[in-house]
Amino acid sequence: MDQNYSTTHDPSTNTEPLGMAPTSSPLSQNMTNDDKTTTGGFQAQKKGIINASGTDPNKILPFQYPWAREYYKQGVANNWTAEEVSMQRDIELWKTPGALSDDERRMILWNLGFFSTAESLTANNIVLAVYNHVTNPECRQYLLRQAYEEAIHTDTFIYCCDSLSLDPDEIYNMYLTVPTVKAKDEYVVKFTQSVMDSNFSTTGTANIQKFIFDVVGFYIIMEGIFFYAGFAMMLSLLRNNKMIGIGEQFQYIMRDESIHVNFGAELINTIVAENPEVWTPEFKAQITEAIKGAVDLEIKYAEDCLPRGILGLRADTVSDYVRHIADRRLERINLDTVYGVENPFPWMSEIMDLSKEKNFFESRVTEYQTGGNLDW
Ligand code: MN
Numbered sequence: 001m002d003q004n005y006s007t008t009h010d011p012s013t014n015t016e017p018l019g020m021a022p023t024s025s026p027l028s029q030n031m032t033n034d035d036k037t038t039t040g041g042f043q044a045q046k047k048g049i050i051n052a053s054g055t056d057p058n059k060i061l062p063f064q065y066p067w068a069r070e071y072y073k074q075g076v077a078n079n080w081t082a083e084e085v086s087m088q089r090d091i092e093l094w095k096t097p098g099a100l101s102d103d104e105r106r107m108i109l110w111n112l113g114f115f116s117t118a119e120s121l122t123a124n125n126i127v128l129a130v131y132n133h134v135t136n137p138e139c140r141q142y143l144l145r146q147a148y149e150e151a152i153h154t155d156t157f158i159y160c161c162d163s164l165s166l167d168p169d170e171i172y173n174m175y176l177t178v179p180t181v182k183a184k185d186e187y188v189v190k191f192t193q194s195v196m197d198s199n200f201s202t203t204g205t206a207n208i209q210k211f212i213f214d215v216v217g218f219y220i221i222m223e224g225i226f227f228y229a230g231f232a233m234m235l236s237l238l239r240n241n242k243m244i245g246i247g248e249q250f251q252y253i254m255r256d257e258s259i260h261v262n263f264g265a266e267l268i269n270t271i272v273a274e275n276p277e278v279w280t281p282e283f284k285a286q287i288t289e290a291i292k293g294a295v296d297l298e299i300k301y302a303e304d305c306l307p308r309g310i311l312g313l314r315a316d317t318v319s320d321y322v323r324h325i326a327d328r329r330l331e332r333i334n335l336d337t338v339y340g341v342e343n344p345f346p347w348m349s350e351i352m353d354l355s356k357e358k359n360f361f362e363s364r365v366t367e368y369q370t371g372g373n374l375d376w
């Protein structure tokens with residue numbers, strides 16, 4: 001196993017590593033006397049998941065954060081592509097007048113509108129913000145994998161638009177034209193703007209807190225809360241045997257996203273463990289408030305998608321599901337829960353827990369594995 005590699009570093013070079021963020025300082029600039037040891041050189045510095053100017057981003061072994069490696073392997077084991085999923089029955093259903101109700105069509109379009117652009121926003125944040133500041137090589141390996149998965153998700157919505165002959169201008173403008181979708185995207189972007197500034201650095205408590213907010217904004221709020229009302233709606237469609245191609249693709253996306261959320265939470269928990277001074281009562285309260293604000297927006301979105309009950313779903317049960325999910329996210333980053341609501345959709349956790357078994361929609365085996373994780 002990879003984890004068996006020793007974590008001692010080989011002090012063989014003493015130069016500024018290539019591939020640091022453009023804003024990174026020269027080798028010794030961020031070093032305090034505590035960081036330096038008598039052996040000198042960046043290998044001897046304290047290494048952290050951020051502000052590790054002593055880390056060589058090109059030297060992946062030995063691993064410092066085996067969990068990042070583990071998430072990478074889980075991502076690879078879940079490999080899929082959009083065009084493996086047949087859209088034939090979806091196309092027939094979509095084009096048959098009366099086969100879907102107006103409310104069902106609205107719910108599908110609103111979710112395609114939200115996800116089609118949310119995937120790009122997420123991918124841009126990984127590449128333009130997170131990757132710059134997280135220089136640890138196994139974390140970067142995971143971020144590259146995640147960026148690839150976001151490209152697959154982006155591809156899914158291109159494929160759905162093409163297959164169903166949807167108007168791309170309508171779908172890809174919904175993040176501007178549908179107020180409840182626009183509100184979610186603006187909320188995330190507002191929290192994370194400062195980190196996108198090319199002069200931003202993660203030096204100092206206030207900047208580390210800003211960076212944690214970026215990770216909360218995209219991993220916990222966007223991927224961990226704003227995706228989940230949509231997942232519940234689209235997977236209800238699948239449970240009702242409607243739009244099974246799109247439903248199956250949402251199932252794969254949800255499986256990927258659950259790993260993204262876990263990586264983000266682990267990233268937050270590691271930054272906090274390495275910089276405990278940032279985790280003040282005020283900062284924790286600020287994050288909890290941000291999550292509560294996100295829950296309110298997600299509930300408004302669910303009400304907009306589901307003006308009347310359909311497919312065994314009502315806006316109020318979807319809202320309880322969102323509250324339940326938000327509590328799980330709070331727990332995962334060691335914050336107190338807020339809502340104390342039971343999961344109204346236990347079948348959603350069953351889908352997540354399906355492992356190496358044929359999925360219960362009987363369309364295909366979901367849990368196929370590739371590469372080194374395949375049992376021959
Ligand atoms: Mn995604």
Ligand code: FE
Pocket residue numbers: 122150223256257260
């Ligand atoms: Fe994601």
